[in-house]
Amino acid sequence: AQTVTQSQPEMSVQEAETVTLSCTYDTSESNYYLFWYKQPPSRQMILVIRQEAYKQQNATENRFSVNFQKAAKSFSLKISDSQLGDTAMYFCAFMTRGSTLGRLYFGRGTQLTVWP
């Protein structure tokens, strides 16, 4: 079974500071994808960043970057220069390339609050 664990239900950070959100996953697959989605108060699910497991290089998207540790099955999200608009629920998600190809497994989310 595929599981995704986000151990931090809530986090807060001051504007302009850096924050890291944790995510671990469990799978027996060797080929898969990992995602971070953001859900602001508007409730829209927005893709933040994506990582292919076969790539050793960590993905980056502007102020967002990941620390992908395949052996440890860890996929943390770092947000640099936090902005008020980053306040949202963040979900880590996992997708295998096996028989359940295309199916996303989500963690329970981390509520991030950025304060002035």
Place this chain on the structure above:
Amino acid sequence: DADVTQTPRNRITKTGKRIMLECSQTKGHDRMYWYRQDPGLGLRLIYYSFDVKDINKGEISDGYSVSRQAQAKFSLSLESAIPNQTALYFCATSERMAGAPGSTDTQYFGPGTRLTVL
């Protein structure tokens, strides 16, 4: 215009009523999904469809049914709504041949439907 739309955006209904949630997409994707979000539980997969003739149950399909009317339309029905189906429902789409070279495998979500069953 949004690539993935859901109607209605909000709905309040009573126990025992039949209700349909609709999803339309203009992204040209073959794959469509229905998820349910409950507080503290993340999103869970209800049904998914890899093309018009291919529909599959997800992890929480009991009490739900779906219809893929066309490549661009995927509807979720609650035949007899019950209060524990109160949740936020999301439709999502992704490209065909997920995992193939050049595909992105990324799922794109609609704005969600807030359903309340009294």
